[in-house]
Each structure stands twice: as C-alpha cells, then as structure tokens.
Amino acid sequence: MPDPTQILSPAAQREWPAPYDYPAFEARVAAARRRVQVGQRFGVATLAAVSLAALSLLLVSARQRPAATTEAAAMVSSGANPGDSALATVMDESWLRHLPREPAVARVSTRAPVGMLQDRIAWLDDSLSAALQEQAAHGEVLRLRSERAQLVDALVRVRYAEQLSADAN
Amino acid sequence: MGKLADLVVGDSLLAAVRSGDRDAAGRLYTAVAGPAYTLARRLVGPAVAEDVLQDSMIRVFAALGGFRGEAPFGSWLRRIVVTQCLMQLRSPWRRARVYWEDFAQSAGELTDSTDPAFAVDAERALRRLTPTARAVLWLHAVEGYSHADIGAQFGRSESFSKTQLARALRRLRDHANTSAEELLCQTPPKS
Numbered sequence: 024m025p026d027p028t029q030i031l032s033p034a035a036q037r038e039w040p041a042p043y044d045y046p047a048f049e050a051r052v053a054a055a056r057r058r059v060q061v062g063q064r065f066g067v068a069t070l071a072a073v074s075l076a077a078l079s080l081l082l083v084s085a086r087q088r089p090a091a092t093t094e095a096a097a098m099v100s101s102g103a104n105p106g107d108s109a110l111a112t113v114m115d116e117s118w119l120r121h122l123p124r125e126p127a128v129a130r131v132s133t134r135a136p137v138g139m140l141q142d143r144i145a146w147l148d149d150s151l152s153a154a155l156q157e158q159a160a161h162g163e164v165l166r167l168r169s170e171r172a173q174l175v176d177a178l179v180r181v182r183y184a185e186q187l188s189a190d191a192n
Numbered sequence: 193m194g195k196l197a198d199l200v201v202g203d204s205l206l207a208a209v210r211s212g213d214r215d216a217a218g219r220l221y222t223a224v225a226g227p228a229y230t231l232a233r234r235l236v237g238p239a240v241a242e243d244v245l246q247d248s249m250i251r252v253f254a255a256l257g258g259f260r261g262e263a264p265f266g267s268w269l270r271r272i273v274v275t276q277c278l279m280q281l282r283s284p285w286r287r288a289r290v291y292w293e294d295f296a297q298s299a300g301e302l303t304d305s306t307d308p309a310f311a312v313d314a315e316r317a318l319r320r321l322t323p324t325a326r327a328v329l330w331l332h333a334v335e336g337y338s339h340a341d342i343g344a345q346f347g348r349s350e351s352f353s354k355t356q357l358a359r360a361l362r363r364l365r366d367h368a369n370t371s372a373e374e375l376l377c378q379t380p381p382k383s
Contacts, residue, residue, distance in 0.1 A: 030367075034315060037230070038195070041229050043242070048221060048249060148282065152275075152282060153279075
C-alpha cells in the first residue's frame with residue numbers, strides 16, 4: 024500500500040495562475056472598501072431593522088385569525104344568524120383591524136436582514152481573528168466581541184420569530 | 193514543494209513598492225499572486241481563494257513597511273495567506289461556503305482534468321477530506337508546519353491538529369485501498 028502522503032506529491036506540483044491581474048485587483052479592493060464603508064454606516068441601522076422585523080413578526084404571529092374567530096363566536100352565542108352577511112362583514116373587519124398595516128413587508132424583509140447579519144458576523148469573525156493575531160488593544164477586542172454577541176442574539180430572535188410565524192400559518 | 197515559501201523578491205522591488213510606486217506594486221503582485229492563489233486554492237477552494245488572494249495582498253501592501261527582511265519574503269507572505277485561509281475555515285458562515293464549493297466541484301474539475309491518472313487520483317483523494325482536515329494535512333505534509341503551529345493557527349490545541357491529520361490519513365488510506373481494488377476489477381482476464 025502506498026504511503027498516503029505520497030499521494031499528495033503530484034498535487035503539490037500543480038500550480039494555478041492568478042485569477043485576476045493587478046488592475047482587476049485594484050478594482051476589487053476599491054469595491055470592497057465601498058462595501059465596508061456602507062456596512063459600517065448601516066451597521067447600527069441593520070441591528071435596528073432586524074429588531075423591528077423580529078418585533079413585527081412576533082406581532083404578526085400573535086395577531087392572527089383566532090381573535091376575530093372569538094368575536095364571531097360571541098356573536099353566534101348571542102343569537103345572531105350565522106348565515107347573515109353582517110356576521111361575515113364583522114368577522115372580516117375584526118380580522119382586518121388586527122392585521123398590521125404592512126404584513127407582507129414584515130414577512131419578506133427578514134430575508135435581507137438575515138443575510139446582512141450573517142455577512143456582518145463573518146466580517147466580525149475576520150476582524151476578531153486579525154485583532155487577536157495583531158494583539159490589538161483589549162478594548163477593541165471586547166468591542167468586537169460585544170457587537171458579535173448582539174448580532175448573534177438578533178439573528179436568533181429573527182429566526183425564532185420566523186419559526187413562530189411559520190407555525191402560526 | 194512549498195513554492196510560496198521559496199519565493200524570492202528583490203529588495204529593490206520591495207523598496208519601490210514601499211515608496212508608493214504603482215508599477216512596482218503591479219510587478220510585485222504579478223510575481224506573487226499565482227503562488228499565493230495556488231496555496232489558497234489548496235486550502236479553501238477556488239472561489240474562496242480569490243477572496244483570500246485579495247485580502248492577503250491588501251495585508252501585504254499595508255504591512256510591507258514593517259517587513260524587515262529577517263525572514264524570507266516568501267515565508268512572510270505564506271504566513272499571511274495561511275492566516276487568511278484559516279480565518280475562512282474558522283468562521284462558520286465562510287466554512288459553509290467552502291463545503292458548498294467542494295460539493296459543487298466534486299465532479300466537474302476531476303472529470304475535465306487532462307492530468308495523468310495519478311494526479312487526478314491525488315485530487316480525488318483530497319476532495320474526500322473535509323476542508324479542515326485537508327488544510328491540516330496540506331500544511332503538515334506539504335508546507336511543513338508543525339502540529340503546534342497548526343493548532344495555534346486554528347486557535348486550538350496541538351492535539352486538534354494531530355487528530356485532524358490522523359483522520360485525513362485514514363481517509364487517504366481508505367481511498368488508496370479503494371483505488372487499488374478498482375484497478376484489480378478493471379484488469380482484463382488473461383485469455
């Protein structure tokens with residue numbers, strides 16, 4: 024049986040050319056800088072948006088049809104004719120009153136914040152690794168860790184709210 | 193082996209880059225980008241390696257002023273590239289991307305290869321490893337890193353590196369046995 028490490032020998036001889044030249048490298052760096060600037064500018068805004076999205080989802084999951092159904096059941100028990108169109112109108116209006124103003128936005132908007140959160144967490148992982156290797160100031164490391172913990176917490180809340188909403192539907 | 197570590201760059205070129213000469217920066221990039229990308233591609237796969245090359249070169253240009261030449265330039269650059277690669281493997285989100293690339297490329301690159309059979313077999317054997325185990329194996333067997341160095345680079349213990357290496361070698365042995373059995377099955381019967 025051959026030595027397993029010998030299997031690596033031909034692979035170690037293989038070389039690949041650089042995937043992009045120097046001008047393309049400069050263009051990538053410029054684009055990355057723009058992304059970082061935008062990310063820093065919207066870092067706090069992202070956290071706020073995610074918290075808002077999580078809150079909206081919790082409200083959506085809490086305010087579903089059962090509340091309207093309870094009202095309708097009260098009308099039925101008070102002697103109203105279930106076939107009466109007024110009952111249907113009351114049920115619809117009651118349900119509409121309990122809906123958030125823009126439920127579709129609350130549901131769809133979680134996708135972008137989750138992606139942004141994950142990107143930001145990955146960026147913080149990189150920054151933390153670099154900070155630890157370069158023996159950055161203790162306060163800076165703590166700040167990065169604190170922001171990461173907040174973002175992970177926000178991510179958990181969004182995921183949990185999504186799960187609640189999915190279960191409610 | 194270990195081509196990146198063996199890379200030699202002239203002091204005059206480094207001095208020109210330090211002084212802000214853009215052409216010199218381009219020449220330095222051209223000289224080192226291929227070997228740096230090759231090592232990164234071995235450790236984290238092709239698409240992630242493109243990002244690693246970018247981040248590594250940013251660090252090279254930013255930190256070149258502090259490079260005193262006490263260690264060879266190639267070794268200094270290799271340390272930067274390896275650090276950037278392992279950052280990718282340490283981050284759960286980035287590691288998921290490396291796994292996904294492995295899955296997506298597991299067939300295409302191997303079947304399209306024009307390499308001799310043994311080289312293809314080496315690529316196939318490497319593909320069977322997890323990204324972490326592959327990185328540990330490569331750093332130890334090809335780049336010559338010690339277990340203590342690898343463990344430290346991963347932010348783990350020395351035994352983490354030993355365990356990963358043992359797992360990788362076991363998988364390589366399994367692959368070698370399987371390949372031998374396939375060869376025996378393909379041997380035509382004597383008439």
